[in-house]
Amino acid sequence: MSATAPKKAPLPDDIRARKGGVPLVSLTAYTTPMAQMMDPHCDFVLVGDSVGMVLHGLPSTLGVTMEMMILHGQAVARGLSGAMMVIDMPFGSYERSREQAFDNAARLMAETGAGAVKLEGGVAMAETIAFLVARGIPVMAHVGLTPQSINTLGGYKVQGRGAAGDAMMADAKAVAAAGAFAVVLEKVPQTLADAVTAAVDIPTIGIGASAGCDGQILVVDDMLGLFTAFKAKFVKRYAELGATGADAIAAYAEDVRARRFPGPEHVFADTAPEPRK
Ligand code: KIV
Numbered sequence: 001m002s003a004t005a006p007k008k009a010p011l012p013d014d015i016r017a018r019k020g021g022v023p024l025v026s027l028t029a030y031t032t033p034m035a036q037m038m039d040p041h042c043d044f045v046l047v048g049d050s051v052g053m054v055l056h057g058l059p060s061t062l063g064v065t066m067e068m069m070i071l072h073g074q075a076v077a078r079g080l081s082g083a084m085m086v087i088d089m090p091f092g093s094y095e096r097s098r099e100q101a102f103d104n105a106a107r108l109m110a111e112t113g114a115g116a117v118k119l120e121g122g123v124a125m126a127e128t129i130a131f132l133v134a135r136g137i138p139v140m141a142h143v144g145l146t147p148q149s150i151n152t153l154g155g156y157k158v159q160g161r162g163a164a165g166d167a168m169m170a171d172a173k174a175v176a177a178a179g180a181f182a183v184v185l186e187k188v189p190q191t192l193a194d195a196v197t198a199a200v201d202i203p204t205i206g207i208g209a210s211a212g213c214d215g216q217i218l219v220v221d222d223m224l225g226l227f228t229a230f231k232a233k234f235v236k237r238y239a240e241l242g243a244t245g246a247d248a249i250a251a252y253a254e255d256v257r258a259r260r261f262p263g264p265e266h267v268f269a270d271t272a273p274e275p276r277k
Contacts, residue, residue: 007082010043012116012138012181015084018043019203024182024215026205027223030055030072034220035079044084046118046217047073049091049148053229054221061147064090066104073112086140087114091148094119098131105137118184120146122171126178133179141175144168144209145187156232158208160188169196176200184217185209187234208234 018024028048029035038045051072052064073087087108094101105117116138119125129139144159153159160168168188175183182203185193193209206213218235221227225240255261 007040009080009082009084009115011084012140015044016181016202019201019214021214023213024203024205026215026217027220028217029076029079029220032075032079035076037079038220039080039083042083043215044086044115045076045080047076047085047087047112047114048219049088050219050221054219054227060150062091062151064088066090066093066107069108070111073108073114077113084115085113086116086118087112089117089119094125094128095121098128101128102132102135102137105132105139109137116140116181118142120148121175122168123174126174129175129178129180139178139180140182140184140205141172141178141180142184142186143171143175144185147186156187158187158189160192165189165192165195168192169199172196172200172204176202182215185213187232208232 015024024043026042026044026046027038028050029038029045030047030051035045047069049061049064049069051068052058052061055072056064056068058064069087069090073085077085089101089104089108093104101119108114108117117132118140119128120142122141122143125141129141132139145153145156147156150156169192172183172185180202182205183200184205184207185196187208188196190210190212193204193206194212197204197210197213203214205215205217207217219227222231222235223238225237225242226245228242231237252261
């Protein structure tokens with residue numbers, strides 16, 4: 001293969017086969033330009049329901065709808081060619097029954113072209129995961145801090161500390177046995193994340209977990225410094241685009257008020273310049 005040959009998007013089985021290998025790289029995306037930016041660098045891109053908080057100003061992910069996920073999924077799909085797209089099932093779209101989960105997962109995949117869906121929950125969701133996988137829907141699971149359950153978890157706390165570690169381990173094992181091709185571990189102690197990674201035969205994708213996971217994911221607006229409402233301990237800011245953008249907007253406003261913008265180079269003459277011979 002030449003160095004410039006386009007990368008082919010991995011399938012869920014390719015992701016599964018990366019267990020224990022070079023760590024999988026992933027970010028969330030919600031728009032075409034962001035997806036284009038990360039496509040050469042990511043193994044998979046998640047259209048996360050975090051879109052509700054980082055782009056729509058919602059206080060949690062609970063208000064995210066199927067229609068929002070589909071619109072953002074379609075935008076992200078237009079920006080990807082080499083990375084697989086995974087899309088989140090929003091709160092309320094899969095918990096009631098296996099059939100409800102199938103209908104909504106099939107709709108998300110058909111209308112966006114996603115290669116897989118992600119849903120939150122461990123033991124309680126294992127039967128649903130097995131039902132979907134048996135019917136052609138690859139599932140990425142998500143255990144530990146599951147933001148759609150903040151009202152029963154009591155907030156965005158670290159999950160699985162102390163005795164609760166056994167239940168978290170059981171959740172991860174249940175989703176792996178049910179056929180999930182990978183599992184996100186969110187906000188769990190490092191030693192537990194390492195123990196889960198050793199115990200399950202599918203890749204663990206850490207977010208606030210451990211460098212020992214089989215892959216890592218971050219919310220792109222967090223790592224670029226675009227979402228500044230709060231910063232979780234597990235976020236590393238690789239840029240401060242929010243601050244840079246705010247400075248740029250302030251400079252534009254000053255220029256407009258002082259009539260410095262537009263300058264001569266931004267306006268048009270009455271007549272078009274002569275074509276060059
Ligand atoms: O919605 C999301 O962004 C997620 C990641 C935090 C894993 O589920």
